[in-house]
Amino acid sequence: MGTIKGFWQHTNGKVYAIKSTTLGEIVGAAGPFDPDDIGDLENYDYTPAIVDWVERALAEKKLHRYK
DSSP, X not given: OOEEXXXXXXXXXOEEEEEEETTSOEEEEEEEEOGGGOOOGXXXXXXXXXXXXXXXXXHTTOEEEEO
């Protein structure tokens, strides 16, 4: 199964790199980063450490697609 990577911005201004399956299951994330300090999506270490937090923030509509 393939994965999708993208940047998402929290309402607090910080940006997160999020990796999910093509079915929408979040499998890893990295961050937080300042918007002017983000790099290539391929260069991050996507870990499950903050996946629960990311899922809650998405459910609460506190994260929105960035770039």
